Amino acid sequence: MKIYADENMPLVAEFFEQLGQVKLFNGRTVSATDVADAEVLLVRSVTQVNQALLAQNTALRYVGTATIGTEHIDQGYLAGRNISFSSAPGCNAQSVVEYVLSAIWALAEKYQWQLSGKTLGIVGVGHIGQRLAEAAAALGIKLLLCDPPRAAAEPDFTHTPFRALxxxxxxxxxxxxxxxxxxxxxxxxxxxxxxxLLKPGCALINASRGAVIDNEALLQALTHRPRPVVLDVWEHEPEILQALLPYLDIATAHIAGHSIEGKARGTEMLYQQLCTLLNQQPLRQLADLLARPAVEKVQISDNFGLPDVQNLARMLYDVRRDDALFRFHIQREGFDWLRKSYPPRREFSSVQLLGGKVPDWMTQLGFTSQ
Incomplete structure (x- = not known):
């Protein structure tokens, strides 16, 4: 079986080599000729899978995207050709939550916020938004939730309309x-x-899709009224509006979900889906393939509390590192280079907390205990 996979999918060879021959490609520049004989096509969000890409292919049986979003996939076209498809919902949810928490802690330090007095509005309360809401609640942050589809489907969902939020x-x-x-x-x-409509000083964080925020309108607004802003996603990636950079507190290259676990979990989910399609027993598990983390265990005392958690989290990940990388390399190396060259980053779960009494809210944030 000929399996074609985006070169930026971690552990893709290790997972899929039992099922066939794995060939890697550049997801941004891949052409119809490149995948003409693919039987399995594994992509990320930078690849548009549509009639144009598959025009020369008559062998394709399965397409998988190792991402939560699916707007880059023409699912109607795949269905019309009887090509199976799956995505990886929730694969990088924890990674994105840790990115947002790191950004909030960085802003709180810069602007001397007391987070217990702040209200966080979460727009989109799916896999990521729900997990963020639970983490923020564990930290004592007040919440407003906006998700019209959930509000329509769930009578008990506490929904705040976007403009009111x-x-x-x-x-x-x-x-x-x-x-x-x-x-x-x-x-x-x-x-x-x-x-x-925003309150003066209201901070904005976008780690979803770039065009959720009108980037040109944001630039015009920030030139007249600066406010804290964190952008991980941008309109027109990779040709982003670099004029925004001086007005942003944190700027990164669509890497919020790029923890080692988050990206590899997407690969594992597609592997499991293909094994099911082929009626084969999965022989690989993510836990067996992940590298040993640099920090495996941390001893905490009974005095460990909320003021200490961000110091522990920063030992694993500080979003300001990625902001510095972005600002230094964006003009010389470009957006895609930053994504491809992203340094390793582990999730909270890679560290096991040791101690007589690990607070329940630590596991709610994503840490594990003995």
Missing amino acids: CTQADIISFHTPMVLTGPAPSWHLLDAEALA
Whole structure:
């Protein structure tokens, strides 16, 4: 079986070599000729899988994207050709949550916030947004949740309409998929009108899809009224609006979900899906393939509390490292180089906490105990 995979999918050879011959490609530049004989195609969000890409292929049986989002996949076209498809919902949810928490802690230190007095608005409460809500609640941060589809489907879901959330939140974090049509589109959800509704000093964090925020409108707004802003995703990637950079507190190259576990978990999920399709027993597990972490165990005392958790978290990941990398390399090396060259980063779960009494809220943040 000929298996073609994005070269930036970690552990893809280790997982899939039992099923066939694995060939790697550049997900941004791959052409129809490159995948003409693929029987399995494994991609990430930078590859548009559609009729144009598959025009020369008559052998394809399965397409998998190691991402939560699926807007880069023409699922109708695949279905019309009877090509099986799956994505990896939730694969990098914990990684994105840790990115957002690191950003919030960095902003809190820079602007001397007391987080217990702040209200976090979460827009999009799916795999990532729900996990962020649980982590923020564990840290004592007040919450406003905005998710129209969940509000329509779940009578008990406490929903705050987006425009109302804009007038009330101190921090807004976006975790909505890109939705272009229907009753709740997310394209340019934060436009010039919504920006004008924000409280002075309201911080913005976008680790979902770049076009959820109108980047040109954001630039115009920031030139007149600066506010804390964290952007991991951008409109028109990789050709981003670099004029925004001087106005941003943290800028990164669409890497919020790029922990070792987050990316490899997506690979594992596609491997399991293909094994099911082929009626084969999976022989690989992520836990057996991950490298041993540099820090495996940390002893905490009974005095460990909320003020200490960000110091422990920063030992594993500090988003300011990625901001520094971005600002230094973006003009010389470019957006895609930053993504491809992203340094290793482990999730909280890679560290086992030792101690007589590990607080329950630590496991709610994603740490593990003995």
